[in-house]
Amino acid sequence: MDEKDWNAIRILYEEKNISRASERLYISQPALTYRLKNLEKEFGTSLxxxxxxxxxFTSEGMHLAQYSEEMIKKLQKTKDFVLNMQSEVRGTLRLGVSSNFAQYKLPKLLKKFSIKYPNVQFNVNTGWSADIMNLLDSSTVQLGILRGNYDWYGIKTLLHKERLCLISKKEINIEKLPELPFINYKTDSSLKNLINGWWQDRFSEPPFVTMETDRQETCKEMVKNDLGIAILPEICLQRSDNLYTYGLSYKNEEPVLRNTWLMYNQESLKLSTVKNFIDFLNKNPNI
Structure with missing residues (x-):
């Protein structure tokens, strides 16, 4: 087996479909089938x-898929360390980044970093923070940028705090929120718990939910069209939105804040790409 075989088995195990796997591998179905048949011949068993x-997958195939995943990770780690032995900063920086940070902050940050270190490539995975946590745990990414509070056994650095905000098309009275149409959106449990905690602290009755949307940007567009109110992290809001914005506070006047964390393993600091990116983040907190 070689790297192409490992990757073919890994992708096929994820897709459980030869057609979709061949598309992801950018090869024809017959070529993938031929490679798989050769593997079955090599191991003398059906996969x-x-x-x-x-x-x-058969039991033998599942074992081979697990082996392939391990070998891919070992090869990537070896490449990382070999590139790190060179004097210049070069290699692939593997990042796991929460969706909001990836949309509103990451592009400018990576652009500025790439100007300073042009020989660094980026492999970026985005999603909800809980998904990024899984990528960190499995060592799929070297660095994770997550929003909300998560336990982590490695190094965990606070990048910044932001406030949760109520948004509306018209000026409103905060005390009358339970009477107003409220727009929900799908999000991770940490943000949902933060919003619910604030609401329960301020009101004894639940919000009057009139709409459920799939994402925050969709929710904001609904608010722009005066279809209801919503609560969003400050990072999602722009002056051009032309919305009334109310920073949320608890009854004790403490602001409702959401933390953004940088997480990584101590071992990753041996890589010049990782170390220089962390230093860059610390020197550019407001990007």
Missing amino acids: FFKIKGGIE
């Missing part, structure tokens, strides 16, 4: 069998 709508 998978066909089912309606796709394939299912």
Whole structure:
């Protein structure tokens, strides 16, 4: 087996479908099938069998998929350290970044970093913070930028705090929120708990939810069209939105803040790409 075989097995195990796997691998279905048949011949056993709508892996195939995942990670780690031995900063920086930070902050940050270190490439995974946590735990990424509070056994640095804000198209009375149409959106549990905690601190009755949206940007557009009010992190709001914005506070007047954390393992600091990126973040906190 070689790196191409490992990757083919890994992708096929994720997709459970030869057609979709071949698309992700940028090879034809016959080419992928030929490679898989050679692997079965090499190991002298069936690795998978066909089912309606796709394939299912045999016990031997599952073991080989796990082996392939481990070998890919070991090879990547070896490449990282070999590149790090050179005098210039070069290599691939693997980042896991929460969706909001990735949308509103990361592009400018990476652009500025790439100007300073042009030989660094980026492999970026984005999603909810809980998903980024899983990528960190599995060492799929070297650095994680997460929002909300998560336990982490490695190094955890606070990047910044931001306030949660109520937004509306028209001026409103905060004390009458339970009477106003409220727009919800799908988000991770840490933000949802923060919003619910503030609401329960301020009101004895639940919000009057009139709409559920799939994402925060959709929710904000609904508010712009005066279809209701919503609560969003400050990072999502721009002056051009032309909305009334109310920074949230608890009854004791303490502001409702959400933390953004940088998380990584101590071992990752041995890599010049990682170390220089962390230094860059610390020197540019307001990007």
